[in-house]
Amino acid sequence: MGESSEDIDQMFSTLLGEMDLLTQSLGVDTLPPPDPNPPRAEFNYSVGFKDLNESLNALEDQDLDALMADLVADISEAEQRTIQAQKESLQNQHHSASLQASNFSGAASLGYGTNVAATGISQYEDDLPPPPADPVLDLPLPPPPPEPLSQEEEEAQAKADKIKLALEKLKEAKVKKLVIKVHMNDNSTKSLMVDERQLARDVLDNLFEKTHCDCNVDWCLYEIYPELQIERFFEDHENVVEVLSDWTRDTENKILFLEKEEKYAVFKNPQNFYLDNRGKKESKETNEKMNAKNKESLLEESFCGTSIIVPELEGALYLKEDGKKSWKRRYFLLRASGIYYVPKGKTKTSRDLACFIQFENVNIYYGTQHKMKYKAPTDYCFVLKHPQIQKESQYIKYLCCDDARTLNQWVMGIRIAKYGKTLYDNYQRAVAKAGLASRWTDLGTVNAAAPAQPSTGPKTGTTQPNGQIPQATHSVSAVLQEAQRHAETSKNATVTRLQDKKPALRNHHDPAVPRAPHAPKSSLPPPPPVRRSSDTSGSPATPPKAKGTGGGGFPAPPDDFLPPPPPPPPLDDPELPPPPPDFMEPPPDFVPPPPPSYAGTAGSELPPPPPPPPAPAPAPDSARPSPAVAKRPPVPPKRQENPGHPGGAGGGEQDFMSDLMKALQKKRGNVS
């Protein structure tokens, strides 16, 4: 464990070294922990690591403590709010993403939060953006460009900022977050904060950074239902929160982080799935021999055409009869449109087939030990069920194969039929990630060699060999290219995300920047129009402020600006560490302009009682969230609904928002 703390240490120094070398593209990826854990805490730790040399476990606990503190703070705030917003608190359904639940669920989450260790998933869904919990907040800080602007530009800029701000708030207000406990393969666990926009891929990336594993493509998030004895891997494109919100509150389900070679087996050895002559022995030996080029062309043929090709798969499987522990053997066929079986006395021509199930509404799971549990003929079982079903039900379909090979073929075949090309895209991203990671590790070891001599030994021992694994499967240049591509794409992705966070970021700091406007406005009721007009009036104030703070700290334009933010902590290290209040101060400096306009906005919503500044006192980490939190509840429901409107809910909305951001950027580009 001491070793891992050194790893972090080393990561930082590496990072510093690289900062100069690397341009934004890589910089994004080397950004230190876009860590879903309370960043503030993380921040401190990373800074103080040299002295503390704490175990990673301790850090985890601390994280949890911090989390808890936030939660408590949220709740006390929420209690105050409840009076104001009693109506809204009615719908406290933890499934419903409905925002009105906010206040209440804040309270509910306390109980939940305490469960963290016990249940593995604790949840608080809220419109309170608990600042410390927000991963990227402190790191990115790319705010409005502090370049000199003409009057009109400033106005246009201010306006654009405000629109953006409003949109951000709308979005932020709706973001649902979960604390999840992930079981590692060494029986330890890690708790992470996952927000509803994160895909399994993002969570994996987080875990990669936390664990310094080799990042190969086999790593996956794996969900286990102990009650049903079923399990499956998350597909990389799946939305984690969405999946988890199907779990019941008292669930025993767990999330694991482990390597499963089945995950992308088809892309490593497509011939086993596409060219397997069922039951014919001759093919088995030849299968292993396929060379890389043929594999590639096979994949190309199967996944890159106008439509993907689902492996031809058919054979007798056992089907568990509804409600009984008896199994019936039937002849099943896999087609792109679903699984079919041959009815009694019919042939297996297409026209005779009967549809067994279509994939739109079901997920596929491996069944474990169903031989014991359900008297299955073998232990090679797979299960199809609607993701929301959590208990035994006649709507769960159990199938059993003769051997492991057949099982894997069916599971993979069904996944291909269900997800199509997405699966291949996921794989390519995973490969890129793996390539990037191995490259990064290499760089890291080289650069870090000097400063972190002692730790290099153990580190190279652990990480590097692993890091090379992906390289074994792909040519180096390919990896590099892939890595590069990844760097580029992820840069774009990150940029948007960073901007998404911006308002929240400002949220953070505006307590530290008390503004005149907020006192008078606080008494105002929160009808959105009024508030916005106040924004407009406040806008002129923005630019100077922006120049003042942003210019002083980091004059770079926001978007290109990604890499730098992390380093400051280490730089400031000497002064920073001990007194939290001190620590509090710096952010506003290098954090670019906490846009005053926002402060105005925030202020208007601020309830009279707690003036933000007092917060810094003893426990900033936990105290700070409260002002931020306090701002949220009164947010008029109307506004909250807004994001849901154009794009619908969930993913759609997300796209909508990021598109909107793009549109905005474009617009701004035109103006200036």
Added chain:
Amino acid sequence: MAGMKTASGDYIDSSWELRVFVGEEDPEAESVTLRVTGESHIGGVLLKIVEQINRKQDWSDHAIWWEQKRQWLLQTHWTLDKYGILADARLFFGPQHRPVVLRLPNRRALRLRASFSQPLFQAVAAICRLLSIRHPEELSLLRAPEKKEKKKKEKEPEEELYDLSKVVLAGGVAPALFRGMPAHFSDSAQTEACYHMLSRPQPPPDPLLLQRLPRPSSLSDKTQLHSRWLDSSRCLMQQGIKAGDILWLRFKYYSFFDLDPKTDPVRLTQLYEQARWDLLLEEIDCTEEEMMVFAALQYHINKLSQSGEVGEPAGTDPGLDDLDAALSNLEVKLEGSAPTDVLDSLTTIPELKDHLRIFRIPRRPRKLTLKGYRQHWVVFKETTLSYYKSQDEAPGDPIQQLNLKGCEVVPDVNVSGQKFCIKLLVPSPEGMSEIYLRCQDEQQYARWMAGCRLASKGRTMADSSYTSEVQAILAFLSLQRTGGGGPGNHPQGPDASAEGLNPYGLVAPRFQRKFKAKQLIPRILEAQNVAQLSLAEAQLRFIQAWQSLPDFGISYVMVRFKGSRKDEILGIANNRLIRIDLAVGDVVKTWRFSNMRQWNVNWDIRQVAIEFDEHINVAFSCVSASCRIVHEYIGGYIFLSTRERARGEELDEDLFLQLTGGHEAF
């Protein structure tokens, strides 16, 4: 110069008389007689012919066809000797381009002028250029099937014949676009109509006609088609095609390169038509569920093309438009100058509230406790459905609240019986709950149904697609009203298709026997919902679904493997050869082209021998089609697999002919 003679009239050079008929292979045709020598060049002969005919006419397309040798004399610098022409040669001086009637993939007939002198490969390329179909290498021509002499001369009710024979395309240049179509189509109303015929999907066929058309009943029937392919290395004239003959134009190789809806309207449409007819005529089999999806797509495509929404402004990302709208709204809002309801309308999520009758099936059905439908006050907001005992209790706790996200929505409708039910299978941790909502009329049903459908996908009624979804449902209901006819009535009369649509036109005839129309429509309705797709997207989706059928893209030929005593079927697909049992239809063995070393054809004994990696050798003789067709199929697929995106549309014709030809030597 041939024809020098003495004063007495004796020829003093070695010249002789050559008789050339003018016209197209018609022995009655007028003829001219020329005096030539063996040294005369073809060019000179042509000149003489024209002089002799002495008629003002554009002769530039004319050339000499040597009947006995079945050969065009196209090399103008060759001498008669080099061609080996003697005085007994029967030569015809006729046009190289002659009209033929093409039966397009959409089954429409089109008259145009095709080259009778170029190898078919080039002739098809020229035709495709005229029709603006990219990648002509994927298409080829078939002979029309021989008409069985029908006892009754009942049919052929004056089919519309499109004519493009007047259109001549300048060579070499890609036709420019004019008014949304290639310029050469915009000359006249007639050609414009022709372009629309090419680029827009045709309405569903008459179910009666569909039943009458021949359908393959067995694998060996499916081999028939493939015996009719023309040889792509020889010209039409050499293959005995005459002016005015009917030829079928079809996609021959099922390897569609770079299918792009934006640049390829004609290609996409024709491909869709071919896929559609394949399915309707059961050339390719699919399951019932798949057929319903195909039918739903056809219905949707037909609706779009009828309503003329072909230009599809929706081609641009509609999400982005919403975005702009949202953005400007917000902007306006921020400046405080717009009426407040703008934001309201933007942010309010519409909800449905109404009295509906609900029937709930308990999760564990107790014995016969069917209480039937009960009236409830139902509120549908976002994706959640709540119902209350009465409207008064609405602010309180609902009897039940269901989040429809991820649920299954099944229509249970009988228009003539005025039954409009929505069956919901709502997932919950314990399993699925089954609930029926009974609506009073079509309007109510359409609104709620559309809401449920969107909710099941996690979207709300605020979604932009809501209105169109409602419209689509209403339209389908009205189809059922008109198409369904009375109970049990087989709707084949002309009045059944008065509304322009009959569900039987959307499915293969075997489903006509299996389902009554009123059973069929709900099945089509419930099949994947496609109402939001644009025309091109829907066509592409159709093609993709077609491509994912396991039997897609297999051309069947009857062969006899070396050492085998019975005929078997050889399936040729774009990546493999399949040996199929003729009687049962089971796949016996598959060989992939990627493992193929070489293939040889012995033209004398009509045998194809193929060598694969690891010394696997396969040899067979061809029974149903000539081995040239098999050879060309294999070579063609190999050729298609060499195409690269970077090279664009330019074709390596030599390579193609090298891979598919080669038998001229024999």
